[in-house]
């Protein structure tokens with residue numbers, strides 16, 4: 658499960674998450690400006706301790722069974738993880754989440770290219786025909802990105818998740 662996409666900055670590899678990716682997502686969640694994280698909907702008090710977070714993710718990757726279909730696609734650029742697309746599948750829940758970790762890689766047009774391809778890979782592998790993406794209602798950048806991807810805005814919603822609590826969101830439908 659791997660794809661190479663051409664972008665204005667060079668080739669990016671889309672692939673399942675590996676142990677070596679963990680420091681990059683950890684730095685994104687624990688070293689980013691807290692105001693920025695709250696502005697995109699994270700409830701910082703709900704984030705676990707940094708060491709717990711690291712071991713949880715590392716254990717999840719180590720315990721992935723052979724042949725298990727991943728729920729997370731990492732974008733690798735110049736040898737490092739720069740973004741993840743996560744498919745959240747639960748009872749009655751099919752949502753996706755998307756982040757570009759480094760500030761200076763945002764606003765360069767990578768979002769559309771990575772998100773569309775990563776969602777195709779995940780939805781195809783999990784045989785999901787329809788899912789939702791629910792950015793915080795004032796995350797204009799993500800909303801604009803989803804519009805640029807051609808996904809359908811189906812209006813205001815309340816997104817619930819332990820990491821964010823209840824979030825006033827704008828709901829987008831993604832179909833393949």
Ligand SMILES: CC(C)(COP(=O)(O)OP(=O)(O)OC[C@H]1O[C@@H](n2cnc3c(N)ncnc32)[C@H](O)[C@@H]1OP(=O)(O)O)[C@@H](O)C(=O)NCCC(=O)NCCS
Pocket residue numbers: 697754755756757758762763764765766767768769791792793796797798799801802805
């Ligand atoms: C949101 C995010 C994924 C967007 O990806 P990106 O590659 O940076 O997207 P771009 O900035 O190139 O494109 C998004 C569009 O939003 C526009 N935009 C950027 N900042 C904006 C702002 N403050 N207000 C309005 N529009 C804005 C851009 O101009 C662009 O539209 P255009 O091409 O029509 O000009 C990325 O910025 C990111 O990872 N942010 C932090 C994580 C996040 O918010 N994730 C969503 C959680 S649900």
